[in-house]
Amino acid sequence: MNRGMRLLKSVAAIHRRRFLRRSFGGLVGVLAASVRDAAKAQNDFKMTKKQAGYIVRQKSSTEICAQCIFFIAPNDCSIVRGPVSPQGWCKYYGD
Ligand code: SF4
Secondary structure, eight states: OOHHHHHHHHHHHHHHHHHHHHHHHHHHHHHHHHHHHHHHHHHHHSBOHHHHTOEEOOTTOSSOGGGSTTEETTTEESSBOSOOOTTEEOTTOOO
């Protein structure tokens, strides 16, 4: 292989690496934005605690977030916004 061909191959390899690096970076950025948008959209449809009549109950109560079908451990809810306490409750409690 002559010197010109070797130079051409090394330039092509540099461009290929740069292209792959930039493509991968762009893909990671798009995926991160999608995850962020999905989380925001999910939060937008949730009710506020005030709308749901959310309260934190005494430990002796049986209807608590920790027993609710909408509870997501350790402290989230699929229909009410923000962190909820496992000892919480709202009018949409479901068992
Ligand atoms: S009672 Fe259920 S629906 Fe209400 S805040 Fe707790 S987990 Fe969510």
